[in-house]
Amino acid sequence: MSRFFSEKYDMLVPYVPGEQPKDMQYVKLNTNESPFPPCEKAAEYACKAAKRLQLYSDPECRDLTKTAAEYFGIDKDEIIFTNGSDEILNFAFMAFCDKNIPAAFPDITYGFYPVFAQLNGVPYEEIPLKDDFSINIEDYFGIEKTVFIANPNAPTGIALSVGEIEQIVKNNPGNVVVIDEAYVDFGAESAVRLIHKYDNLLVVQTYSKSRSMAGARLGFGIGCKELIRDLNTVKYSTNPYNINSMTMAAGIGALEDGEYFRKCCDEIIKNREWTTEQLKKLGFIMTDSSANFVFARHPNVDGKEIYLTLKQKGILVRHFDKERLKQYNRITIGSAEQMRILTEALKEIPGVIK
Ligand code: PMP
Secondary structure: OOOOOOHHHOOOOOOOOOOOOOOOOOEEOOOOOOOOOOOHHHHHHHHHHHOOOOOOOOOOOHHHHHHHHHHHOOOHHHEEEEOHHHHHHHHHHHHHOOOOOOEEEEOOOOOHHHHHHHHOOOOEEEEOOOOOOOOOHHHHOOOOOEEEEEOOOOOOOOOOOHHHHHHHHHOOOOOOEEEEOOOHHHOOOOOHHHHHOOOOEEEEEEOOOOOOOHHHOOEEEEEOHHHHHHHHHHHHOOOOOOOOHHHHHHHHHHHHOHHHHHHHHHHHHHHHHHHHHHHHHOOOEEOOOOOOEEEEEEOOEOHHHHHHHHHHOOEEOEEOOOHHHOOEEEEEOOOHHHHHHHHHHHHOOEOOEO
């Protein structure tokens, strides 16, 4: 660190993104990207928008907002777009937490939540998951903290029902509950329909996974118009042109092609079921995932060893060193061919087959 770095960041430990090595062509199953390209309309609209890059992008994202509002059956002032959902999560920490309003989230969840809390000087409580990695919803009732829950959770893939989410929202009338639905399209139910019933619910989604647009950086939040206005206050105080014109245009294209979206999600779900079945046959112990990844450990082989051996074989999965997670690997569900390569590679690891 330089001698100029503000002391307010003395304790800040940045988020570590999944590795992106370039030394060889990996089968990349470590960052929950889609194996499929974005839909053609998204690419086509982005190309058209590229011809007008001399102009600033629309800070109000009007065309995208109109398309999305119709798509989700909400009003235009009930949605805000951001540069990936990471940006809206940060905005939510800025807008709805401070030293008097701490944050709360599970001890095992998306690793960026504690980083955003630290970045913004927000105290936080990490609430332990149960032994089976599920969330005990009652732990979140009336806790007087801003709640952040990924649903399905990461890296476990386990989902709560909308009924359970509603219980958490209902039992926190004085605090905002942020439901991060990055993986919702792969088998869980969205809480978007609850936003008209509860003014303390913010639902966050992303184009990075189910809409194959991780590189475009597009996320959004849906909530009552007062919450969205607060988030816009933060946005207009940091980066009003947070979405570039090409991404904005691609975002419209992706919503217009619902058929392609459904086809990609169905394919991932099918490949997840196949992979789960294969891994279980090999003795792996797995959580019940509703996401585009599985979370698996093997009773006879160390988690890190599996990760390192796969890497040597040209397959990247995500390993976490955290005590409760270190026997597991999070494996992104890719194409059928990628999953076949993965299972063949696993079979070659000594100890996987007795
Ligand atoms: N939430 C969760 C639970 C995630 O796993 C991710 C992806 N790393 C994000 C949010 C952020 O995704 P993005 O910024 O690409 O929208």
